[in-house]
Amino acid sequence: MEKVTVKICEGTTCFVMGGGTIKPVLTALTQRYAARIEIVSARCLGACNHADSFSKAPYVLVEDEIISAADIEKVYAAIEKRLKND
Amino acid sequence: MISSELETKRLKREVLVRLIRAFLSDNFAENTRLIPYDMRPKYSDVPFRCCVYKERGILRARTLAGLGFSIEDDDEKTLLSEYAQRALQRQKPDSNPLTVVESACHSCQAARIYVTDLCQGCVARPCMNTCRFGAISHVNGKASIDPDKCKKCGMCMSSCPYGAIVKTVVPCENACPVGAIVKDERGFARIDTEKCISCGKCVSACPFGAVHAKSQVIDILKQIKSGKEVIAMFAPALVGHLPCSAGQIKDALLKIGFSQVYEVAQGADVTATTEAKDFQERLKNGAPFMTTSCCAAYNELVKKHLPEIQPYVSDAHTPLYYTAEIVKKEHPDAVTVFISPCFAKRREVLDNPNVNYLLNFEELGAVLIALGIEIETCADKEFAYQSSTEAREFAVSGGVAKSVQAAWRGEKDAIKPVIVNGLDKTSIRDLKMYAKTGQCPAGNLLEIMCCPGGCVAGNACLGALKDATKKVKEYGAKGQSLENRKE
Structure with missing residues (x-):
């Protein structure tokens, strides 16, 4: 089974808008899926750099789905959805 | 967060x-x-x-x-x-x-003891029997608390076999360690600046x-825009709260328009050595204990609520104080800005003529976003002064005590550190007792930090505490220990 990749944007904008707090909590919360997912910090995904899109940071990429205004709940839900579809 | x-x-x-x-x-x-x-x-x-x-x-x-x-x-x-x-x-x-x-x-409901729907209206009625103020009666088969009589002692809560009685809190009032934020007569939160x-x-x-x-971000940007020499001094905690190295932080600050960048860790070295000497002197004179003096909220607490502990507070100044002194000596006409993990440093900045403004981490982050500065692409700049391992770790709970130990030149086992990791009602009560009785049973060097975790957990911080602590320590490990430093 392929692993579900979760990329947490740690570009300046996403980090400042709260992205820097997601990884440790998310990693702890998804312990039981540890073998099936991979959570990584990513360089700027480029989602924030037009007009007002900074206000929807932090961005997180779960496979090919981009989550805006990401928080633990949203990212967790997206991960679970992927795992169920697998 | x-x-x-x-x-x-x-x-x-x-x-x-x-x-x-x-x-x-x-x-x-x-x-x-x-x-x-x-x-x-x-x-x-x-x-x-x-x-x-x-x-x-x-x-x-x-x-x-x-x-x-x-x-x-x-x-x-x-x-x-x-x-x-x-x-x-x-x-x-x-x-x-x-x-x-x-x-x-939200003018939240005032803190109170409240009987929830889970009350079973039992026969034993322990809540009624334990209440010493006659505040509980039975109405429609359930317990009911008369708010005018209730003294919020919580006895009924602990006596209820169903755990059906709860205490609600007002988050701001509950968080404040000194009772400085309370609801006004209309129910809205008000800060009593005399107590805060x-x-x-x-x-x-x-x-x-x-x-x-x-x-103060507009004031600072105005100074930069006017072409003045504006110097940034950043707190050691910042290394943990931006996804880049200390050198890259320097480059990012230069890109914002600061003319020079100093690490406050430079001043922390002076604090550590001064504090170690101060402590040695005090022990020689028979002092029972000494507290650190670098947390701005603690210093404010001593001034406003705990004057009796003042004689036990180290005379050493804060890392910011010494850093600003060095900066003003080298650049007398410059405008100085402290980059801070917390709000409490505002008071210290106001009282220190060598520091003009404060920019907290959140505000710095906003400046970076507004200017479109991508820190991961910033260059890794060098610092003129190499701060010590201990100075870099000042921001982590236990770090200040460790730095005093490293700078200590007296008898090795004379220091018994006590880490007061966070100011709250309990720790303040303990400190009060130490001051009153003139003794601290747990040790003799009290490191006091208002935020649990240290400055890396400051209220204006950006990242997660655990990661930030790790990063600050990694940066510390790259420095030289104060232990090896020649006087």
Whole structure:
């Protein structure tokens, strides 16, 4: 089974808008899926750099789905959805 | 930072970014006035409040705090554009660091003991029997508390076999260690500035994001724009709160327009050695214990609520004090800015003529976003001064005590450190007792930090505590220990 990749944007904008707090909590919360997912910090995904899109940071990429205004709940839900579809 | 806080922090940061963008634009006043409308335009969703007008009203107040004004003094008639002009004309920033957005304050239900629906109306009625104030009666087969008689002792709560009685709290009041934020007669939170130690616990605690720091960001950007020599001094905790190295932080600050960048860790070296000498002197004179003196909220606490402990507080100044002294000696005409993990340092900055302004981590982050500075692409710059391992780790709970131990030249086992990791009602009560009795049974060197975790857990921090602590320690490990330093 392929692993579900979760990329947490740690570009300046996403980090400042709260992205820097997601990884440790998310990693702890998804312990039981540890073998099936991979959570990584990513360089700027480029989602924030037009007009007002900074206000929807932090961005997180779960496979090919981009989550805006990401928080633990949203990212967790997206991960679970992927795992169920697998 | 827990997830529920994230939403209020994001809102506050978005306002700051927009405000800084407005400042950088060719029409600061007008673009500032438009911030609430840009964030909640016509027909937009209303994510949090009853209507778009209320949301805009609150955003207007948040913008005011960003401009550095007291929301309490606002007449609500003056346009934001007018305030923007006033912010530009202001020579000195406002003194008290915190302000409450009344329109955002939910005027929460006052703290009380409350019987929930889970009350079974049992026969034994332990709640009624334990209440010494006769506040509980049985109404319609359930316990009921008369709020006028209830003294909130909580005896009924612990006696209920179903755990059906709960105590509700007001988050800001509950978080404040000194009782400085209380509801006024209309039920809205008010800060008593005479009591407030500016620790910022209420800022993080309020789930409505109603408590704001009054920002000096416009004052600072104005100084930079005017072409003056503006020097940044950043707190050791910052290394843990941006996704880059200390050298890259320096480059990012230079890109913002600061002419020079100093690590406050440089001053922390002086604090550590001064404090070690001070402690040695005190022990020789028979002092039972000494407390550290670098936490601004603690110093404010001593001044306002705990004067009896003053004789036990180290005479060493804070790392910021020594850093600013060095900077002003080297650059007497420069404007100095401290980059801070917390709000409490505002008081210290006000009292120190060598430091002109304070920019907290959140505000710095907003400046980086507004200017489009991508830190991961910044160059890794060198610092003229190599700070020690211990100085770099000052920001982590236990770090200050460790630095004093490393700088210690006396008998090795004379130091018995006690780490007071966070100021709250309990730790303050303990400190009071140590001062009163003149002894501390647990040890003799008391390291006191207001935020549990240290400055890396400051209320204006950006990242997660665990990661930040790790990064700060990694950076510390790259330095040389004070133990090996020649006097």
